[in-house]
Amino acid sequence: MTSGISPIQLTLAASLLASAALFGASPASAEDVTLTVWDWKSGDPLAAPYFEQAKEAFEAAHPGVTIEYGMQPHDQYYTVLGTAITAKQGPDVVLLHGGARTKERADALVKLDDSIADIRDGLAGWGEFVGEDGGAYAIPISIQGFAIYYNKDLYEQAGLDPENPPRTWAELGESCEKITASGVACFVLGNKEGYAAEFFFSSIAANSWTQDEQDAWAAGELNWTDPPVKKILELWVESNEAGWYPPGANSTAMFMDEFEAFERGDGANVIGLISDVAHWKEFEDFLGADKVGVFRPVALEAMDGDLKLPVAGGIGYAVTNWSPNKELAIEFAKSLASQENLAEFFKTAGAIVPDKGFDVASVESPGAATILGWIGCCSASMAHNAIGTAELEDFHRQSQLLLNGDTTVDEAAAVLAKYRSAN
Incomplete structure (x- = not known):
């Protein structure tokens, strides 16, 4: 017989009981303060040195203060956080994704x-x-974005020039024909949670929308039924029907099944992140820096000038309004974004950091150096960041239905348009 208590509830209960024991006592003195920090990354072996360095430096500078990290499962994070917000108890400092997750x-x-x-x-x-x-x-403690990584050996195997990746949708289609004919998928894809559709959406929008369209989308004035947006849904279907992806994409998790498939050589391309996971460092460490190429999302038509990389503030630390130690919590959140700590975040986890004084010249990775150069010259917004939470969840569902052939582009666009029409 089970208790009926979920793992999420147990996790939250333990955190809230700890908080109650601390906060329910007499006000903590400056010599005895614990700051509780929630995230989904501090237990990651690659990111751990950054978190430990920040903790040790802050505690050394603030005798009597203890930083206590509370790592939550990523797939449950916002559910657990939502319960804490409702109770107005729990962490002092919380990690958040940029965009709608923070707003x-x-x-x-x-x-x-x-x-x-x-x-x-x-x-x-x-x-x-x-x-x-x-x-x-x-x-902010990171800059996030989407880039297309490719396996140079598989490009050569398909008769493609690995030093000249495609720049247009037509060129990408021609490359995919050759790659699939060579016996591997053109792109690995994991859309079990609908995340692959987010990556695809922002990548295509970066070089197919004008700046006015980007601004209108962010303001909620451009809708899913409008031609620039519906076109991306059409390309999502078109690329699937052309056989770019392996079977079972809707049953494959993006993290980390999709990216492990790329590392195994199951597909020649993957839309990956630029910062701290599923990115240049991970792929270069596994395949070798000389075997991994990177290019920006393609344009729908040939264009003059540089292609744009979709980028935005990635993750950042906030302070809860119920924290009894707000000033100290803010000070710690700021310390996580110090030059010294961000330098460690880049070194160990490969995070593209928001520090404007970061020493780009010291970067040894060819992929990272290329990406940092693109950020400096040629960036676009990440369109999916302007999609509200409920709208984004429905987009995930519609993207899966589209891949399965269970709905049409017009039907999916009409469903999603209701969210923006209501605003």
């Missing part, structure tokens, strides 16, 4: 504008961590 929780967070004047100009990526009022509610 929709701003009411539960401390507005940071008055506390970040000394670091604001030195960091990029603030735009993804603002609320409806335009105020900053989290401090």
Whole structure:
């Protein structure tokens, strides 16, 4: 007989009981303070040195203060956090994705504008961590984006020039024909959670939408039934019907099954991240730096000038508005974005950091150096960041139905259009 208590509830209960024991006592003195920090990354072996360095330095500078990391499962993180927000108990500091994940929780967070004047100009990526009022509610610790990584050996096997990847949709289609004829998938794909559709959507939008269209989409003025948006849904279906992906994409998890398939050589291309996971460092460490290429998402038509890389503020730390130690929590959140700590984050986890003073010249990885160069010259917004949570969940479902042939582009666009029409 089971207790009926879920793992999520147990995780939260343990955290809240610890908080109650601390917060329910008499106010903690400056010599006896524990800051509870929630995230989904501190237990990652590659990221752990960054978190440990930040903890040790802060505790050394603040005798009597203890930093306590509480890593939550990534797939349950926002459910657990939502329960804490409802109870107004739990962590002092929380890690958040940029975009809707931060904006929709701003009411539960401390507005940071008055506390970040000394670091604001030195960091990029603030735009993804603002609320409806335009105020900053989290401090960025990474820049995230989508790039297409490819296996140079598989390009050569297919008779392609590995030093000249495609720049247009037509060129990509021609490459995919040759790659699939050589016996491997053109792209590995894991859309079990619908994440692959997000990657595809923002990648295509980066070089197919004008700046006015990007701005209209972010403002909610461009809808799913409008031609620039519906076109991306059509290409999602077209690429699947052309056989670019292996069978069973909707049953394959993106993290980490899709990316492990790329590392095994099951497909020649993958739309990956640029920062701290499923990215240049992971692929270069596994396949060899000389075997991994990277290119920006293609344009629908031939274009003059540089292609754009979709980038945005990646993840950032916020302070909860129920924390009894807000000033100390803000100070720790700021320390996580210090030059010294961010340098460690890049070194060990391969995070593309928001530090504007980062020493790009010291970067040895060819992939990282290329990506950092693109960020400096040729970036576009990540369109999926402007999709609300409920809308994004429905987009995930519609993307799966489209891959299965269980709905049409017009039907899917009409379903999704209701979210924007209601705003």
